Amino acid sequence: MTAPAETRKFEAEVAQVLHLVTHSLYSHKEIFLRELISNASDACDKLRFESIANPELLAGESELHIDVSWDKAARTVTIRDTGIGMSRDDVVANIGTIASSGTRRFLEAMSGEQKADARLIGQFGVGFYSAFVVADRVTVLTRHAGAAPEDGVKWDSDGRGEYSLEAVTLPERGTTVILHLKADEDEFLDGWKLRSLVTKYSDHVAFPIRMPKDAPMPAEGEDETKADAAPEWETANDASALWTKPKSEISDADYQNFYKALGHDFNDAAAWTHNRVEGSQSFTTLLYLPSQPPFDLMMGGRDERKGLKLYIKRVFVMDAAEELLPNYLRFVRGVVDADDLPLNVSRELLQHNRQLDRIKGACVKRVLDLIEKLARDEPEKFTAFYKAFGNTLKEGIVEDAGNRERIAKLLRFASTKGEGASQTVSLDDYVGRMPVGQDTIWYITADGHKAAAGSPQLEAFRAKDIEVLLMFDRIDEWMLGSLHEYAGKSMKNVAKGELPLDEADKAKQAEAATAAAPLVERIKGLLGDRVGDVRVSARLTDSPSCLALADYEMAPHLARLLREAGQDVPESKPTLEINPQHALLQRIESEADDAKATDLATLLLEQAEIAAGAPLPDPAAFVQRMNRVLLGG
Ligand code: ADP
Ligand code: MG
DSSP states (O other): OOOOOEEEEOOHHHHHHHHHHHHHOOTTTTHHHHHHHHHHHHHHHHHHHHHHHOGGGGOSOOOOOEEEEEETTTTEEEEEEOSOOOOHHHHHHHHTSOOOHHHHHHHHHHHSSSOOOGGGGGGGTOGGGGHHHHEEEEEEEEEOTTSOGGGEEEEEEOSSSEEEEEEEOOSSOEEEEEEEEOTTOGGGGOHHHHHHHHHHHHTTOSSOEEEETTSOOOSSOOOGGGTTSSTTEEEOSOOSOGGGSOGGGOOHHHHHHHHHHHHTOOSOEEEEEEEEEOSSSOEEEEEEEESSOOHHHHTTOOSSOOSEEEEETTEEEEEOHHHHSOGGGTTOEEEEEESSSOTTOOHHHHHTOHHHHHHHHHHHHHHHHHHHHHHHHOHHHHHHHHHHHHHHHHHHHHHOGGGHHHHHHHOOBEETTSSTTOOOBOHHHHHHTOOTTOOEEEEEEOSSHHHHHTOGGGHHHHHTTOOOEEEOSHHHHHHHTTOOEETTEEEEETTBSOOOOOHHHHHHHHHHHHHTHHHHHHHHHHHGGGOSEEEEOSSOSSSSEEEEBOTTOOOHHHHHHHHHTTOOOOOOOOEEEEOTTSHHHHHHHHOOOHHHHHHHHHHHHHHHHHHTTOOOSOHHHHHHHHHHHHHHO
16 A cells, blocks of 8 residues: 655754755855765665665666756756665655754754855765755655555655655656756756766766766767667766776876765865785775864764775675774775675674774774875875874774884874974984983873973973973873883873982982971971872972872873763872972971961962862862962061
8 A cells, every 4th residue: 555645844953954055055056966976876886785685676777877867948957866766764764854863963063163065064964955955846756676666755845844755656766856956056957067067076986877968078088988878878977986996097186086975075185095905815995094074073973984885896885984994093984895705794794704804904004004104205294184183093092002003103292392382293203312311201291282381390301401292182191091102112291200310310309308308297287188298399490389190190180171071080189299499488498377387388289289280179268378378478
C-alpha cells in the first residue's frame, strides 16, 4: 500500500538552517552544484558498494552516472543520479525532519563571530540545503534501488517551513533534484556556466557527469571519445579515480581540486602525499594536510569524523577516519584504497583487522613525514599549518607513545630567547643552542604568554642566560605529563625540583639559607597552615617570592582550570620560596609587631600565588590586608 500525500513541517533546527541559507548566504552561490553533485556521487558510491552483495540492485540501468541539465523555459536546473535512491522514510530522515548533529554545529558557526561562507556548508553535512540558495522551490523525485516503480517518492518544498511528500511512479531508480530557480538566478540557466562549474568543482568525481550534447563546449581540451553513453549526452568531467593515476599524470591543480571536493573546502591544501605500496599487501594512500581548520575541528566536534575515505579496489566502502588514523591526526583528509581487504568488511571488523593496522601505521608515518617536510621546506606554510593544528598534534604526545619523539620534533614554542609570544622555537632549536654542560630542557607553563614570560621563577634563568620555553596553551601541561625527555635531555619545569646550580652557586645558596634560617622560621610561624613549607629560593633575583612545585604537583593555574571544570583535584599546600635580599623580606625581619609582620608575610604568599595563576582563597581579606599595609606603612 502506498502512503498518502501529506504535508509536514521541517524540524525546528532544519527550518533555522533553511532560513539562514536563504537569507544569509549570498556569496559563492554556485556551491549548490558541487553539493548536489557530491550527494549524487555518494549515492552512486553507496549503490556500487551494496550491489556487490546484491547484484540485482543494479537491475534496469546498470551504469552509474550523474546528469546535469537545465530548462530555460521552465527556469529549472536538474541533477539526476542513478545511485542508491531513497525510500519515503529515508527522505524524511535525510532531508526533512531529523536534524543531524551537523545542523546544530552549522547554526552555531553561523551565529558566531566568524560568519560561515556558503562554501563551508558541505562541511557540516547539510549540503543539500544549499539548493535553496538559488532556488525558491526544490522538488526531489527518488526511488530506492530494489524498490518497485510505484514506490517512488516526490518531495517538494519552498524551504519556508513545510514540505510535501507524495507517492509517485518512477520508471528508474535513483534521485532527481529539480531546482526552480529564483527570479535573479538566470546565470545558472546557461550551459556554458554549468559546464564550467562542473569542471571547476566536480571534475574528479569518479562517476561520469553527463550534460546535454548541445551545451556549448568550453574552448579546448575536451575528450570527444567519452561522449558515447547516450547519443544526446556527453561526459563533462574527468570521471576517473584520481589516486589511481600515475603521479606524473596528475598536476598540482588536479590534486588541489580533488582535495577541495573531498574536504568541502575552498582553501588550497597545505601539502599532500600520494603513495602506492606494492607487496604482500597493496594499497594506495592520498593524504592531505589542510591549511585551515575545518569548523568542525575548531568547535571541538569529534563525533563525526569525515574526510578520510576507505576504498577497496576502487569501490568506496566508508568514511573511516577513525579506523585509519589516530585521533590527533583527525585534520587529515584523503583516500585510502586497499586491494586486499574483503569488500564485505564492516566497521567492527575493521577495528580488529591486522591488515588495516598496517595501513594505519603507514598512514601515520606518511603524515608525519609530510609535516616534517613542510616544516623543513616550506616554513611559512608550516607556520600557518601549525597555528591551525599544532594543539591537535600535541595530543599525539600522549596518545601515540611510539611516535612521541617524531611528534615532539614538530612542536614549536615561545621562548625566553624567541620573539615575543610567537611560537616558533623547536626542541631541536633549543637543544642546538644549549651551552655545554646543560643537560635539561627548561620550560614554564602558565595561563598566557605574559604570565609565563613575567614569572618570577625565570629570574635566575635569565640571570644565568639559560633559555626557558614558555608554554601557555591549555593542552601543554597535560602533554608535558607524557613528555619527560627529548633527544636524551630531560624536560623540566622551572618551578619544580632542583635548579641547575654549579658548585659555587650551591655553596652560596647554602650560605644564604643558613643566614636566613631564623627569618624562614618566623615566616613559617606567621603563615601557619597556609603553607606547606617556606625556604630560601635560588630562583629569584628581583622578586620577593614565588611558589615552587613538587615534582608530582600540578601547576596552580591548571589546578584552578580543572576545578572550575568540576574536576576533583587534590588540595596541596603551597611551598613558598623567598628572596632574603629583597627589601620586603628585610622589612618583615625588622617588624616587631606580629600582626603587621603577618600581613606582610601573607601578602608575600598571595603575590606569589597570583603570579602563578592560583586563585586567592579569600580576595576580600587580601584587599583589606593590602589596604592596611598601604596605609600603615
Ligand atoms: P551529507 O551529504 O553530508 O550527508 P547533505 O545535506 O548533503 O549532507 O545530504 C543529506 C543526506 O540526504 C545524505 O546523507 C543522503 O542520505 C541524502 N541524500 C541527499 N542527496 C541524495 C541523493 N542524490 N541520493 C540519495 N540520497 C541523498
Ligand atoms: Mg552532501
